[in-house]
């Protein structure tokens with residue numbers, strides 16, 4: 164199942180760890196097969212095993228912040244407001260100059276919960292309802308995590324653009 | 334709708350989940366409110382950036398083989414047998430389901446390429462013969478000698494003349510099943526056909542002695558299929574739009590199923606225990 168491999172890659176950011184995580188997930192699924200409820204979504208079940216395995220094996224012990232720094236976004240708009248009639252126009256140009264790797268790195272830097280829903284929705288194309296089943300939370304939570312996840316990503320991308328010198332030059 | 338109500342709906346709008354009156358009100362609002370319009374466009378742009386700039390990681394063939402091997406090792410250490418689960422036994426082995434899911438991800442069984450072994454002549458190759466037979470059954474040029482609604486009738490007829498076990502799945506969900514026998518260079522072959530609703534819907538299964546197939550003197554298998562069977566107990570091949578082939582070991586019998594049905598349906602049918 165490609166969702167699992169892709170998710171493993173996006174969570175661990177490296178092929179060796181992704182392989183280990185995938186293998187561990189399948190072995191656990193085999194050992195705990197009697198825990199699988201027949202008739203429920205097996206992809207969701209495997210996904211949850213992978214998520215728990217990831218948390219046990221890889222998650223940094225530091226609790227990641229889960230708030231979006233809206234001031235950063237406001238500042239961003241203020242910075243570029245004077246330079247362009249439409250801030251989105253300029254933003255598109257700025258982000259267009261970023262490398263694919265930088266975009267992927269920005270995604271991988273998001274806190275787990277946000278990264279997960281963004282991957283499942285925007286890369287895997289799952290519906291909110293499917294995602295709710297995968298991560299075991301209400302649809303409303305999926306929606307708000309998605310919104311905040313995308314906002315966070317916007318801030319990250321803005322930081323990259325700034326550090327690359329695309330913005331803020333006099 | 335006011336700005337904060339609209340703001341709440343931005344993600345759903347970006348993901349095209351709004352409809353009817355809500356969607357209408359949302360669109361009306363953003364057409365007159367620059368700030369909400371900008372928020373919407375901005376989130377839409379971020380989504381499209383993720384979609385287009387972050388490639389989906391594809392599972393490499395080596396990872397696939399390694400996981401299959403790990404599962405195989407696991408079941409060996411537990412002395413559980415995978416394929417006794419086929420036909421008539423009440424336990425559906427988890428490894429079967431898991432490998433199947435894993436296999437769907439890579440499309441088909443594609444292990445790391447090995448140097449080519451001497452080519453197996455087509456007429457000896459169980460895979461090409463099974464595909465050929467499937468085509469002949471579809472065309473009506475091979476006809477079953479016996480046809481019945483009961484799997485046991487077909488099984489009883491076929492097993493009289495062969496030394497290996499014959500497998501016939503319960504006929505739940507199919508119109509009838511049929512069978513016939515043949516011989517190639519002294520090797521006995523049994524052929525089972527299942528007919529499902531609709532003109533073109535046939536499932537063909539050839540069966541022969543597993544040792545004979547593995548020995549490869551009179552009939553045989555290509556190296557990749559042989560490796561896969563030895564490692565995992567089964568092998569898949571497909572030609573999209575043409576056929577799906579599923580091969581597995583059942584005690585001392587090698588079964589090769591060919592059909593246009595999708596692979597999951599085939600396996601579900603062939604592993605049906607008739608509960």
Ligand SMILES: [Zn+2]
Pocket residue numbers: 335336339362366367368369370
């Ligand atoms: Zn507004």
